[in-house]
Amino acid sequence: MIVYKEIAELNKRFPLLNEEKILLGTDGSVTNILEILFEGDCKVETINQKIVDNTNYREVILKVNNIPLVYAISKTPFKNIEEENLREEIKRDLLSADIPIGKIIRKHNLETRREIKFIGIEKVDERLKTLLKTNYAQLPKRTYNIIYKNKILMEITEVFCIRGKLK
Template sequence: MNKKELRIIDKIENLEKKGAKLSNTQKILLATDGSVTTILDVLVGEIKIKTLKQEFQEADSDIAKLLSIDEGEIVNYRVVVMFNDNSPLIYATSYIPIKRLTSEFKKDLISADIPIGRILRKYNIESRREIQTVKIEKNPKDELKNIFKTNANFLSRDYHIIHNDEILIWIEEKFPIDSFLKNYKN
């Protein structure tokens, strides 16, 4: 096992040592390097997304560092909720450096509520995902509490989708720690 993988396992084990009892599904959603959309689709039926925010920004120093680009370069910033039957499943934030996008990818990103996993699949994009951080968020902001109608802590991870040896997308995903504990469609 190489260092990258050990870090993910270690981080998930550390969450459990801190008292978080995670279900298999929660662990997989935090650790997988595959499409989260595909996993949710088979668990709960075809999921949809609602775009809460979607805009172009100049990268500040933090975003530039996150994406390995220069400050001031244009990025797409998107906040979405993945949901099924009106129930929110995962809250996801993404930053994408525009210069690394094809025009067709950009069009889908802007114009329609399509999950990024499905856009990658639609255009047969070869990539790899590098999980960066996995953590418990103890004081989630009001927006999260309101969307998920919960006061629970949130599980959170962020990762890079690498394409052509460059960071194509930075994504952060969050869900309440009391979600994905049981089988759906029992």
């Protein structure tokens, strides 16, 4: 996938804010970008979390200054983390604290890369509108993998809701 071309095509059908283009296309930390844009600490509100077959599934809202900005679902197959101590620490961070994934990666000083799989527009149902405190019917969405030591550490899907919330 050539990310800038995908975003350019999407922008023809659904005009995007420059900040949305950056969030859709970044191969870095979304947490960091949100903190810069909204000038505050990024917090996680966990909506749902469970472990099935040694894979953590987590549904969250990312907020800065108590403003809901991103709906995210992550899938973390613990078997792909070979180092037992690291696996247990990441598992503990995901389960016991509302820590953004970008901060977990930074905390453990992991050298990772992001591989974008999908960029598009999400139709927003009433549940998502309520969680994100928005009236928009469609929002930018992407799915990507975080790769660590050539294995998928996490698969993440994000729906961005920054429209109307930037100063």
